[in-house]
Amino acid sequence: MAEKPKLHYTRGRGKMESIRWLLAAAGVEFEEEFIEKKEDLEKLRNDGSLLFQQVPMVEIDGMKMVQTRAILCYIAGKYNLYGKDLKERAWIDMYVEGTTDLMGMIMALPFQAADVKEKNIALITERATTRYFPVYEKALKDHGQDYLVGNKLSWADIHLLEAILMTEELKSDILSAFPLLQAFKGRMSNVPTIKKFLQPGSQRKPPLDEKSIANVRKIFSI
Amino acid sequence: MSEKPRLTYINGRGRMESIRWLLAAAGVEFEEIFLQTREQLLKLGQDGSLMFHQLPLVEIDGMKLVQCRAILSYIAGKYNLYGKDLKERALIDMYVEGISDLMQLILMFPFSPPEAKEKNIATISEKATERYFPVFEKVLKQHGQDFLVGNRFSWADVQLMEAILAVEEKVPSVLSGFPQLQAFKTKMSNMPTIKKFLQPGSPRKPPPDENYVATVMKIFKLD
Numbered sequence: 094m095a096e097k098p099k100l101h102y103t104r105g106r107g108k109m110e111s112i113r114w115l116l117a118a119a120g121v122e123f124e125e126e127f128i129e130k131k132e133d134l135e136k137l138r139n140d141g142s143l144l145f146q147q148v149p150m151v152e153i154d155g156m157k158m159v160q161t162r163a164i165l166c167y168i169a170g171k172y173n174l175y176g177k178d179l180k181e182r183a184w185i186d187m188y189v190e191g192t193t194d195l196m197g198m199i200m201a202l203p204f205q206a207a208d209v210k211e212k213n214i215a216l217i218t219e220r221a222t223t224r225y226f227p228v229y230e231k232a233l234k235d236h237g238q239d240y241l242v243g244n245k246l247s248w249a250d251i252h253l254l255e256a257i258l259m260t261e262e263l264k265s266d267i268l269s270a271f272p273l274l275q276a277f278k279g280r281m282s283n284v285p286t287i288k289k290f291l292q293p294g295s296q297r298k299p300p301l302d303e304k305s306i307a308n309v310r311k312i313f314s315i
Numbered sequence: 316m317s318e319k320p321r322l323t324y325i326n327g328r329g330r331m332e333s334i335r336w337l338l339a340a341a342g343v344e345f346e347e348i349f350l351q352t353r354e355q356l357l358k359l360g361q362d363g364s365l366m367f368h369q370l371p372l373v374e375i376d377g378m379k380l381v382q383c384r385a386i387l388s389y390i391a392g393k394y395n396l397y398g399k400d401l402k403e404r405a406l407i408d409m410y411v412e413g414i415s416d417l418m419q420l421i422l423m424f425p426f427s428p429p430e431a432k433e434k435n436i437a438t439i440s441e442k443a444t445e446r447y448f449p450v451f452e453k454v455l456k457q458h459g460q461d462f463l464v465g466n467r468f469s470w471a472d473v474q475l476m477e478a479i480l481a482v483e484e485k486v487p488s489v490l491s492g493f494p495q496l497q498a499f500k501t502k503m504s505n506m507p508t509i510k511k512f513l514q515p516g517s518p519r520k521p522p523p524d525e526n527y528v529a530t531v532m533k534i535f536k537l538d
Contacts, residue, residue: 144409144413144450145413145416145446145447145450146446154402156402156405158405158409159409159413160408160409160412160413161412162384162408162412163405163408163409163411163412166404166405166408167401167404167405167408170401170404171401179389179392179393180376180378182388182389182392183378183380183385183388183389186382186384186385186388186389187366187380187381187382187385190367190382190384190385191366191367191382194367224367224368225367228366228367
């Protein structure tokens with residue numbers, strides 16, 4: 094009897110959201126333990142549960158895994174979302190690094206001063222439409238398949254969908270010049286596990302509100 | 316006849332150094348192209364050689380790989396430095412990601428203003444001695460083996476060795492409280508491929524100096 098993975102993080106998206114997406118897309122049920130105050134984080138640290146004193150931390154298969162990328166790579170490998178060989182894995186890794194950079198920029202926004210934030214939103218929009226989305230649009234165009242790598246659903250597709258939705262929250266028409274990405278978004282949203290995750294009541298987290306931002310600052314001392 | 320991997324970057328450590336370390340440790344010879352002008356970088360972008368218009372770029376096995384982690388993962392996988400199964404790979408990934416966070420401080424250091432340098436060295440020293448090195452000291456002590464994962468040489472060992480030497484350049488006595496890491500450093504230094512990489516004339520690059528910083532600012536337009 095396999096235990097469900099258990100996620101330790103705050104009640105928001107942050108670095109844990111990509112992990113929630115990947116588990117959900119893989120059809121894996123998981124539990125969550127939320128860090129609501131600084132004492133909760135301190136307890137995890139004092140317990141020796143956090144290898145580098147940081148979250149995210151995911152208890153899975155007898156391990157207390159930390160480091161977002163390590164966790165995502167493990168889940169992708171375990172649930173066959175990492176390509177069929179080394180070369181496909183390399184393509185998935187490259188694509189995921191791009192969407193990671195893009196989402197990282199967006200994740201930092203709530204913690205920035207108003208003028209910096211405004212400047213960065215413009216930068217994110219520019220990067221999304223000139224550096225990142227063109228790459229994925231071209232990949233889909235070049236091979237004409239439904240998925241980014243190897244004609245099969247992979248971590249790269251799930252990560253790209255998450256990035257698209259996150260960027261659309263900033264600018265709703267961000268995909269206007271990318272017809273294939275629009276079609277991709279439609280297809281991916283209808284994958285049963287993903288469709289379920291996109292419905293209200295799932296473990297998907299909303300964007301941070303003011304109160305949550307203040308709490309996160311307090312918990313992580315930023 | 317397989318071609319040698321070809322690395323495109325500037326003539327300095329930066330984000331390519333970990334890749335040079337890993338290839339060298341794996342005993343793989345490689346070629347290097349050093350960019351000197353911004354125009355060369357832009358041209359590569361226009362050629363379609365750079366997926367996200369960024370370096371490093373490594374041409375290997377018919378692919379133009381970008382993004383450090385993707386490149387390092389591929390090399391580790393190809394040359395059997397990535398553990399024997401998913402769980403060992405998970406451990407290697409965790410260790411490498413942690414070390415990478417420490418290396419990020421070192422990477423950014425040359426670009427910090429003069430007045431912040433002393434504080435940044437203190438931060439590097441603190442993070443190394445309180446957050447990162449204790450983890451690996453404990454790992455080595457607990458299993459008593461020569462290598463971090465699976466009793467076998469892996470990417471994690473190479474990355475840790477690189478980090479130890481990089482931090483020592485800033486904080487010479489940083490290993491004083493870590494006897495296991497001192498022994499580890501000695502063992503790694505004596506591995507034939509690493510020993511060769513540590514000798515003068517190898518592809519290993521010197522610590523960043525003002526010239527390097529100026530070149531980076533110029534080519535990547537960071538000013």
